[in-house]
Amino acid sequence: MSLVKFDEMKQTVKQAFLNAGLNEKQADVCAQIHTEASCDGIFSHGLNRVARFVDYVKKGWVDVKAEPKQVKALGSMAVYDGQRGIGITNALFAIDRAMELASEFGIGIVGMRNTTHWMRGGTYGWKAAEKGYAAICWTNTESCMPAWGARNPRLGNNPYVMAVPMKEGSLVLDMAMSQYAYGKLQVTRLKGEKLPFPGGFDKDGNLTDEPGPIEESMRILPTGYWKGSGMAVLLDAMAAFLTAGAPTNEIDKIQEGSCTGASQVFMVFDPKHFGGKEFSENMATSVAEYVKTSTPAEGQRDVFYPGEMELANRANFSANGIPADDGVWAEVQQLAKR
């Protein structure tokens, strides 16, 4: 494990992206977003996604020349075809457009269909909240999880993001519909540990907290059993509805890596058209404080609100360097060789 300064990580990632064929602006923006994810402690979607993204670009699964193309627009809503361009720049375009619409109409809803992996979902919630907007964003994905009561994966884990700005910081939820990411299973297995709670089924259908048998069976558990399963189904259908895009069963036919062809939704709300900035920020702060001042459970020192840990990581890692797995860091440095 190394501690890498934000600027050094960003510049290295940027060079890797330039080498892969992204232009100056694309490489800069994408390197910023990957580095921010690691800097917020979301290691699963930061530095360690760089090599896979470069691979997708090389295979032509991500088209670096493609730009979002408008399909539909009516007042507060707009739909774009992402044309399998860069997931990050497509999603940033969408959240920016949704903020513009929200400023004018109170609400801005942008659908982005036929796009590619947006990396860390929380990015787009934070971007909106940092500019004072509330946001709800989600994406569907290819199948990676069985529906509740089923044996074979037919649901995406369909990450879902909600953000409400506070006076200082923001409430930001970023959750997938599986209880654990495959990355978490792998890390736990490599440590020779068990999951804190059951995370899926073994090949015989027994619920288990052993990561290895779950990775083998691909029978990862929906969060909250039938609830995360049901929500994954509806997020999928609603994303395809609002983008006139592909649901999971269509994405599964594409077979060009994770999230290629996905449908994404970006809903943004401007407080000035609802209760006003001051009311909203004070209200959100009261929500966070009420949670924060709960009595901690046995063995807990602290209760956290969504977004709190990311902001603490950001402060810490910005000042002291971002933790980076040595193998992952070496791989990205290799990709960045001129």
Next chain:
Amino acid sequence: MSLVKFDEMKQTVKQAFLNAGLNEKQADVCAQIHTEASCDGIFSHGLNRVARFVDYVKKGWVDVKAEPKQVKALGSMAVYDGQRGIGITNALFAIDRAMELASEFGIGIVGMRNTTHWMRGGTYGWKAAEKGYAAICWTNTESCMPAWGARNPRLGNNPYVMAVPMKEGSLVLDMAMSQYAYGKLQVTRLKGEKLPFPGGFDKDGNLTDEPGPIEESMRILPTGYWKGSGMAVLLDAMAAFLTAGAPTNEIDKIQEGSCTGASQVFMVFDPKHFGGKEFSENMATSVAEYVKTSTPAEGQRDVFYPGEMELANRANFSANGIPADDGVWAEVQQLAKR
């Protein structure tokens, strides 16, 4: 357990509501909604909520004279103050208004603040879907669940609804943020059974599948542990944001029964302004079929999509009578005495 015909149940509930002081139209509409909930198999929010509602009306906690009052309107969005009127009629007004706005603008978002218990959340998703619209609705509530890592209840279970219409039937998700309702704990305890999965903590902080100790501790488990907890926080803040209404910490101060003063959101989308009716219905049907034709897990005969069981119950109970607990039915009959 009795089997009661839909019309008989509805007429009896209606008379109970007339006796409580509702006018003809209010009593008819509310009786219809309570009966529909039981007829769809959502027994927790149908017949068995009648007596509690009557009690709230008698205490003046629900004001049967109050009508929703417009607070704000801008294009596709509108905000109303429910003035602590009848939760059902307030919510039906809101979903109807959201459908009107969606027809015109593609999107309709109605916030309803300072309202009372809407009973079964799924009602409003079904109402929209049956008219061909997609919908997302949710409400915040008073505290009934500790945040993840906390000992004392400071979160609402904040029911969340999503609906997308299909060619036949609809995909309808209706979930609260607790793994189990208190009603489910009670029913399981009375049967002397255990919960299928752990449902909360005992007073010493041990996770348990015994309902009794959870009811005692009020330490009910958020669905998906930290995930349902985080989502409850954001649904609360976002509901208050979009209605300029009360978050859970304010509702907790009211102390006039369940959901009095709550903030509710009704988002509706008209397919004609997105991918069109035909595309949307076919897409949703493909989502349902993909789930439905999964390989069932060991010991399962069938895999269900959200809304499927409710529709099957509706057909069965409409034809054969709605199952009603004898004690509950006798109580409502008593309230309906002229």
